Amino acid sequence: MGIQEDLRALPAMHRLLADADVQRALDEFSPRLRRWALEQVLAELRTWRRAHVDVRPESWQAQTEPLRIAECAKRLLQARTAPSLRRVINATGVVLHTNLGRAPLSNRALQRVQAVAAGYCNLEYDLARGERGSRHTHVEARLRELTGAEAALVVNNNAAAVWLVLNALAKGGEAVVSRGQLVEIGGSFRIPDIMRESGVTLREVGTTNKTRLSDYAQAIGPETRMVVLVHPSNYRIVGFTGEPPLAGVVELAHERQILVYQDLGSGALFDYAAHGVGDEPTVRASLDAGVDIVSFSGDKLLGSAQAGIIVGRCELIERLRKHPLMRALRVDKLTLAALDATLADLADEEHARVRIPVVRMLTESEETVRARADEVASGLAQAIPDLAVQCDVRPSQATVGGGALPLTMLPSHAVCLRPSRCSAQQLADALRREGEPPVVGRVENDEVWLDMRTVQPWEVHELIQAVAAVLGGGMDKG
Numbered sequence: 189m190g191i192q193e194d195l196r197a198l199p200a201m202h203r204l205l206a207d208a209d210v211q212r213a214l215d216e217f218s219p220r221l222r223r224w225a226l227e228q229v230l231a232e233l234r235t236w237r238r239a240h241v242d243v244r245p246e247s248w249q250a251q252t253e254p255l256r257i258a259e260c261a262k263r264l265l266q267a268r269t270a271p272s273l274r275r276v277i278n279a280t281g282v283v284l285h286t287n288l289g290r291a292p293l294s295n296r297a298l299q300r301v302q303a304v305a306a307g308y309c310n311l312e313y314d315l316a317r318g319e320r321g322s323r324h325t326h327v328e329a330r331l332r333e334l335t336g337a338e339a340a341l342v343v344n345n346n347a348a349a350v351w352l353v354l355n356a357l358a359k360g361g362e363a364v365v366s367r368g369q370l371v372e373i374g375g376s377f378r379i380p381d382i383m384r385e386s387g388v389t390l391r392e393v394g395t396t397n398k399t400r401l402s403d404y405a406q407a408i409g410p411e412t413r414m415v416v417l418v419h420p421s422n423y424r425i426v427g428f429t430g431e432p433p434l435a436g437v438v439e440l441a442h443e444r445q446i447l448v449y450q451d452l453g454s455g456a457l458f459d460y461a462a463h464g465v466g467d468e469p470t471v472r473a474s475l476d477a478g479v480d481i482v483s484f485s486g487d488k489l490l491g492s493a494q495a496g497i498i499v500g501r502c503e504l505i506e507r508l509r510k511h512p513l514m515r516a517l518r519v520d521k522l523t524l525a526a527l528d529a530t531l532a533d534l535a536d537e538e539h540a541r542v543r544i545p546v547v548r549m550l551t552e553s554e555e556t557v558r559a560r561a562d563e564v565a566s567g568l569a570q571a572i573p574d575l576a577v578q579c580d581v582r583p584s585q586a587t588v589g590g591g592a593l594p595l596t597m598l599p600s601h602a603v604c605l606r607p608s609r610c611s612a613q614q615l616a617d618a619l620r621r622e623g624e625p626p627v628v629g630r631v632e633n634d635e636v637w638l639d640m641r642t643v644q645p646w647e648v649h650e651l652i653q654a655v656a657a658v659l660g661g662g663m664d665k666g
């Protein structure tokens with residue numbers, strides 16, 4: 189048949205819309221979307237037919253079956269309505285993986301977010317008095333209790349906190365920073381740049397590997413507003429090194445009547461070091477040593493939503509709160525709800541270890557991780573009897589990530605997949621692209637390593653299903 193006849197034989201829109209098979213295939217979509225998608229498919233078929241002179245009649249007939257058209261329309265609509273931001277299974281072994289969204293939230297935090305966001309809430313409303321309240325009060329009491337600070341304030345992230353503290357308390361003056369602490373955190377955040385943008389002149393002291401108290405003493409002058417101590421989050425200087433003790437710096441600064449601000453980066457509220465993980469000092473320890481103001485992230489070692497938390501002396505926090513740009517940096521109700529719940533769990537160490545995913549992952553015993561690896565490996569062996577891969581459990585090393593505790597290795601176990609019909613890289617790509625949900629692992633020695641420290645207990649079943657589906661699908665056929 190000729191092109192014109194074939195085009196005329198295409199089912200008409202009103203026929204497609206009335207077809208029972210088509211209706212069933214597209215019943216989850218609105219009439220408007222159904223019509224839009226069917227029009228797209230018909231237009232594509234017309235274009236394709238015009239571009240192909242010799243098309244067998246059976247082939248054209250099969251392609252233009254109403255059900256076939258409906259299935260194409262359905263795929264189109266699914267792609268159109270699919271979310272861009274998706275949950276993934278983190279099998280990289282990097283706990284605070286910044287590219288994968290850092291800290292997963294606890295159940296309690298999720299419930300608080302849902303409860304607060306589903307309706308109205310008392311974000312800036314004092315329920316006792318029936319009048320306007322402040323959003324800053326919701327987590328302040330808990331932060332004071334957990335850190336021993338006089339006052340607390342939450343902003344959008346720690347980068348915003350650093351800018352705000354510098355701009356509000358040292359603008360127009362100098363800030364003294366050790367050369368060993370001029371940190372860059374992930375590309376765009378560099379301490380010297382932030383200083384400049386906040387209107388503060390950077391005064392470097394000491395050397396890269398050693399800074400003495402006498403260096404600070406010499407650098408402090410009439411224009412100096414504060415000493416800034418920056419946590420060297422993502423690197424360590426080892427060997428012939430030294431920074432003066434915190435208490436010494438505080439004493440010197442206070443003698444000269446200037447402030448001490450510490451950007452702690454991760455800011456542990458949970459005492460990880462006491463549980464044998466790393467050597468991170470707690471926020472409380474800094475305040476106890478006399479530091480005037482401290483800032484840290486909400487979604488690093490704290491294990492909650494993205495936020496920048498600032499704690500310290502009342503009078504200083506009050507100045508930050510009144511800053512003209514505070515409104516641009518403030519957090520929303522979802523963040524406050526999540527943070528409130530996480531801070532409540534942090535009040536009890538045992539609750540924290542069970543309930544806050546980041547705390548659990550960082551402190552979980554090696555045996556528990558190994559048991560999870562065994563469970564995934566045997567689940568996979570059952571799900572795909574004729575395994576297209578060799579699957580072994582091997583010791584692995586997980587890391588903290590997020591620019592925290594760079595030298596701390598967490599003993600872990602990985603499920604290692606060695607595919608027989610494709611390369612490990614191809615399997616890793618397929619797990620990421622086709623996994624439902626996407627699975628992100630790492631490739632080592634031509635094997636895909638799925639590190640089990642960062643796979644949550646409730647994700648085990650899903651992980652087995654996702655890997656089995658990918659291996660049983662396209663990958664298996666090579």
Ligand SMILES: *Cc1c(COP(=O)(O)O)cnc(C)c1O
Nearest residue numbers: 345346347373419421453454485
């Ligand atoms: C991570 C980090 C920051 C930035 O914190 P965000 O919450 O990611 O904005 C700033 N300073 C230090 C020392 C850090 O480790």
